Amino acid sequence: MNKTRFGCRALMCLLLVVLTSVAGARELKLGLIVPGSHAWSKAAETFGEDLEKQSGGEYSVAVFPAGQLGSEAQMLQQLQTGALDMAFMTAAEVANRVPDLGALFAPYLAENVMEADRLLNGPTAQALLEELPRKAGVVGLGYGVAGMRLMLTAFPAEDVQGINDHKIRITPFPPVQDFYRLLGAVSTPMPVTDVYDALANGQVDGVDADLELVWKLRLYERAKTVLRSNHMMFPVVGLISARTWSQLDQDDRDLIRTLTRKRLAELAPYYQKSQAETQAQIEAKNVKVIEVGLDFFGDKLDQWEELWMKKTPVLGELRGEAAEL
Ligand code: 3HB
Structure with a gap:
């Protein structure tokens, strides 16, 4: 094989490799x-x-x-x-x-x-x-x-009654809808993309969220109390x-x-x-973070449980597994 023919062949091979990899990608x-x-x-x-x-x-x-x-x-x-x-x-x-x-x-x-x-x-x-x-x-x-769920509020919320009648942003789906209905809130379903504006224009005065959202969406600019409940x-x-x-x-x-x-x-x-660092960053923006636990919600949790035990047998199975963790 002379030099030119060899060069042509090599070029053809290379082209083939390139073409197949492009077509296959x-x-x-x-x-x-x-x-x-x-x-x-x-x-x-x-x-x-x-x-x-x-x-x-x-x-x-x-x-x-x-x-x-x-x-x-x-x-x-x-x-x-x-x-x-x-x-x-x-x-x-x-x-x-x-x-x-x-x-x-x-x-x-x-x-x-x-x-x-x-x-x-x-x-x-x-x-x-x-x-x-x-x-x-x-x-x-x-x-x-x-991150675990919390409540960010533009109003001072010291107890669960404080949430009553407030317009709380929720992720749109039934378990959380039920949760906030039982708390007496006016739940306002909306995706995460709309939360900042809704809080800024007063469409909602509280948000069901997590620490990362409060920080990365700058929600701390619009609401100054975090109830760090880790509720879900x-x-x-x-x-x-x-x-x-x-x-x-x-x-x-x-x-x-x-x-x-x-x-x-x-x-x-x-x-x-x-999470500790994110919380510290939020606190540095003059947000009051209040740690709350199960007790905060009183009998509302039992009410949610009763409702959902009827809705799906999966809940009982998950509770059983959780007890073993
Ligand atoms: C929400 O609050 O709807 C949400 C939060 C996340 C990720 C996706 C959605 O951290």
Whole structure:
């Protein structure tokens, strides 16, 4: 073979490699409702980097935070049609399709984020993921957590009666709706993207949230009391469209599941480690943080429990598992 023909062949080979890798590279779109600075968005970014690396460039992930692709309800629809490939979504939204997931929001089911994470990796919570393809057209890859829930108020709230008749922002789904109805509040459902403005223009005067939201959405500018009640866990679910899933071979499915679970599993220790510092940052903005516990809510917790024990047998199973933690 002369030199020119050899050179041509080598070039053709290179071109072929480039073309196949370009044709084979698949970009997965991943949506989130939380801002880019939120730990869930960071988990999504690092998951994307992991996947690109470990698939040898076969996959890349484009992350769309801050509700750029719409509300979580809209993203769930997009996942069903295959217009969206993946989402790290609140279990709250998924519970609107799979009501048994609501049991995860039982008040004081888990004491802290580490306990929450253990419970989410237990048999009952994991079995709930199995219902997702049939009921929501998505595959549940695994859970992570956000910080434990608290109440941020623009009014001084010293006891549970103080919440009566106040307009409290809630994440839109039944367990929390029931919780605030029992507390006598006027619950105002809205996604996290709308909370700052709602607080600023007086549409609400309190917010069901977590420390990270108070800090990263600068909610401390608009409300000066945090009731640090840790009253609920707040899981995130790693989702992939059942359509996208059906196009993947077993090796790629295993890789995507493993890498998603790995990054979601890092959330609980992250919150555990960072919460004291986040609280200190908020306090430095002249916010009064009051630690409250079960007693604060009086008999309201029993009322919630009675209601939800009737709604789903999953609650009893989760309480049983939680007692063993
Ligand atoms: C919420 O309060 O609706 C929310 C909080 C998070 C993450 C996602 C949603 O930390």
